[in-house]
Amino acid sequence: MMKLPSLHHITDQLTHTVKRFPWVVTVAICKAAVLWRHIESAGNEEEVNLMTRLAYPLFLATPLMMAIQLISERKQWRAPFIIGTNLLAFAILTFYFFTLPTEPASGDFYRFMLFMVASHLFVAFAPFLGSGKINGFWQFNKTLFLQSLNATLYAVTLYIGLLIAVKTVEYLFNITYLIKIEGDLFVLIAVVFHTLFFLSKIPPKLVELDEETSYPAGLKIFTQYVLLPLEVVYMVILYAYTFKIIFQWKLPDGGVAYLVMAFSIAGILALLLLHPLREYAKEKWVRLFSKRFYLALLPLIALLFIGIFRRINDYGITENRYIIAVLAVWLAVTTLYFLTSKLADIRWIPVSLSAIALLLAIGPWNIFVVARNSQIRTFEQILTGNKLLDAKGQISGKVSVRSQDYRQLESIIQFFRSRKMTGLEPYFAGLPARKQDTFAHYNQMEQILGDHIINKPSELGINNNYVNYSSRAIIKDSSSVPVQNFNHMKFIQINLTTQVNAAPYALKTSGHGRFIDIYKDEKKVTTLDLASMIRKLKSEYGIYSDQIPQNSLMITYKTSSEDIAIVFSNINRGGDSYYGEAVLLYK
Structure with a gap:
């Protein structure tokens, strides 16, 4: 008959785990607090960026401080040396935090993931580096592997069970939670519970693993068959x-x-x-x-x-x-x-x-520097091969290029755009200074490049008539518009057959969505032309940007008796057809 662990046993095991890994448990709690704040701060760009910067070093601290504790147990370090080593790790992670930009980009996440791989692999071999048998190393990593799977299974089961309970209470008692309960509960289970459960099963005496000979039958069956x-x-x-x-x-x-x-x-x-x-x-x-x-x-x-x-x-x-x-x-x-x-x-592999x-x-050979320099060289080689560079090394003249070369040039510009990198600017004469909207900056590069290509867009496989604008990546206060002059609001979609009733007004689209006809009491009062907005946006931002200030995505109609505004969250044109999502504001 299976004997369930008593509450006293669970409490003792939890206490032992906290005492054995105090630094790791502290980091797990801090990490959970930061992630909770990150979840609850959705929409506050500055707060989210700060929490992201804090989360990176905290995620790295977990494996690093776990490795330090395991090494100290294996090497029998004294308490002052353990504290000093943890403080050194804390200082390194603090330095890493201050090297992160205020708005972490994809490159920062990439570097963080490399650090995560390095730190987790460090845990795998650190206690057995320079001492211990290969068998002890294997037994230790077997335990880490199986315990990770075990902890994940328990965590997933617990999360699903608690989530069902939370949703049941919400449904039966008509409760509205003031927090984002699903995300917060996930962080509690995935960060705190998972960490504690995982740490609780790590062997207390690593030296004894050298003589361990057990091999799980299930692991053999899974691997062999x-x-x-x-x-x-x-x-x-x-x-x-x-x-x-x-x-x-x-x-x-x-x-x-x-x-x-x-x-x-x-x-x-x-x-x-x-x-x-x-x-x-x-x-x-x-x-x-x-x-x-x-x-x-x-x-x-x-x-x-x-x-x-x-x-x-x-x-x-x-x-x-x-x-x-x-x-x-x-x-x-x-x-x-x-x-x-x-x-x-086999220790060679994780080391x-x-x-x-x-x-x-890190270093001058890091993936970001090497990739950036390689893409710049490729960009220059293609331009040189197509005789598009003058004596100053800037794009000039007008030539016909292969569609493959043109697509690769655009691909390299997209490479720099997506990473918010600089490096291509010297090739573009007359390029305006880089603005906060990096998408517009690189769109201007594409426009300048296109001005020096004599091929027709169709020959290059380009749909030059397609444009797309939105404010979804806009930051700070430029994503808001004043609404004090309006009494009503209605969410609308603009397409080829839009018909909106917002008494006393009605909206209908015509001309493939280009024109918005506004009626009041069944009488047309005006027609708004989206093409004029598109032309203005294209001249300033190119054919695409997701960082358009909200007031640039607003079209209005105002007289002594009428005050109407349509504020787009996104708008796009493909061929002759116009589409968008917007908010209709009216008195």
Whole structure:
């Protein structure tokens, strides 16, 4: 009969976990508080950005301080040294916080994710670096892996159960929560409960793991009968593709690099999960499969190199391609290491990957600097090849270009736009100073580039008649309009057949949505032309921007007796048709 743990036992275990990992638990609580504030501050751009900046170092603090505690237990550090090491980690994370911009961009998130990978891998090997047996290292990581799955299962089950309870109370008692209960509850379970549950099962004496010999039967069954057969299936597919390109005598598609990398990582993971079985007489097939797997990887690694470097040669380096290229080199080195070394140490895998993740995020070789410089070189090479650069290195003249070259030039501009990077400005003579609206800045680049291309838009595969504007990414107070002169508000959609009743007014669209006819008491009082608004927006922002001030998306009609305003949240034109979402304001 199963014996359920008593409340006293649960309390004791919780107390023990908090005492053992005080810094980690404190960070988890602080992280939850920051995420709660982030959720409740939706719509307040400055507050959300601040909470994002705080969350990044707090997320990194969890694995770092956990690693410090585990190392201190293994090395038997004294309390002052433990405190000093944690304070040093805190100082480094504080410095990291102040290096983040006030408005974190995609590049900052990318760098944060690399730090997350490095810090989590650091936990995997830190207590066993320089001491301990490989078996202890494997047993420790087995525990982390299984406990992570276990904690996630409990957390998901608990969250779903509590969410149903919360919604039931809301429904039965007609309660309106003053907080965003779904998100806040998720943070409580995913950050606080998950962390405590995970920490509670970490072995207290890591030294004893060196002599641990247990191997979960379920893990063996999953790896041997599920993961490995899938690996074989994908290996057959990749080898078939390899034979196909050899037979057709053509280069592989660049995207195959991602497939080979995913297959290789999954295969190495499977071998790591089976590693202890290598020493069992009945499981000699594991050692044999390991050698055969790494041998089978060699042709696929060649395919990986050809695929990724073809992609780089054609389109330049991006962050993703740089990471895949570095991992391709790592995979080649790792494969040769395990094929040639008789005493191959599996700790090499997390140690090397952690170092790579850290180095890719910092220094002059980091992914952002390398990708930026590569895209600039590619941009200049295309311009030079099409004779679009003058003696000053600026775009001039008028030429006809291949549609492929033009699309790549636009793609590079989009690369810089999406990352809010600078670097292309020297190529554009007369480019206005960069405004807060970076989309408009790069739209002007596209317009200047287009002025020097004599091809028709249709020849380049461009729909030059399509425009799209919105205020969804606008910040601060420019997203509001005064409403004190209006008594009524109505949400409307503009399309080809819009008909809106807002007594005493009525709105109808005509001319494929271009004209908005306004009626009062069934008599037409005016017609608003959206084309004039589109022309003005296009002259200032190009063909696209999601940072249009709200007053620039407003069209009005005002007389001594009438006062009507239509405020668009977004408006777009495709061909001759106009569409949008707006708010109708009237007295």
